[in-house]
Amino acid sequence: MSVVLVVDDEPHLRRTLAISLRARGYEVETVADGRSALQSVADRAPDVVVLDLGLPDLDGIDVLRRLRQTSTVPVIVLSARTDSSDKVEALDVGADDYVTKPFGMEEFQARVRAALRRGGEGENHPPAVRTEHFDLDFAERTATIGGDVVRLTPTEWRLLAVLARRPGHLVSQKDLLHEVWGPGYGRESNYLRVYANQLRRKLEPDPTHPRYLVTDPGQGYRFEV
Structure with missing residues (x-):
């Protein structure tokens, strides 16, 4: 049974989300502040975290930043903040998804299912990639540069895997x-x-002039290996 950690300081929303998630067969833990969230992730290792940004003790972005120092658990951010810069900041820090309040419960459930698939589904992994500057092992989810490990988030791995299945295309x-x-x-092209x-900052020798992860403006991306 997948474990979902709900982090929100609104008691009514915590109860609503917990009832909805349990009805779909998830095990749910709820906490009301950032420090409790970090402790719960350390103790329980949930399969997905639903994180509100407006917490009473720590800003949700700070919680996310601390979380990403030790965990790659998929994180769905909940927020009443609608400005695109807030979404980009959350994604940049390590969120896997961003849901703006208010939201429909069916949409929320779909986001949870997608996050769980990203975090733990068994998939046909692309072949390992060896380049002059970095190595990627998709089966083991290890990335190295000169023997040093580079930490990639689950969503970064999934994005690379999609591109690596069609190298050069x-x-x-x-x-x-x-x-x-x-x-x-x-x-949501801003996500991409x-x-x-x-990924360019982590892997490319010159992120401002990408050699491997190439953008076709307005069209899509290519993984040149």
Whole structure:
């Protein structure tokens, strides 16, 4: 049974989400503040975290940043903040998805299912990639540069896997969004920009002039290996 950790300081929303998730067969733990969330992740290792940004003790972005120092658990951010810069910041820090309040319960459940698939599904892994600058082992989810391990998030691995299955070929923005985030996505090109930039900073010898993760403006991305 998959474990979902819900982190929100609104008691009514915590109860509503817990009831809905348990009705779908998930085990649910709820906490109301950031420090409790970090402790729960350390103790329980949930399969997905639902994280509100407006917490009473720590800002949700700070919680996410601390979480990413030790864990790659999929994180769905909940927030009443609608500005695109807030979404980009959350994604840049390591969120896997961003849901704006208010939201429909069916949409929320679909996001949870997609996050769980990203975090733990058994998939046909692409062959390992060896380049002059980095090595990628998709089966073991290890990335190294000169023997040093580079930490990639689950979503970064999934994005690379989609591209690595079609090396040198254009993968459209829509196809990438569908395969990485799920069929409910197709217009969130800002997600792709954020994750492509993160991967370039981590893997490319010169992130400002990418050699491996190449953008076809307005079209999609290519993985040149």
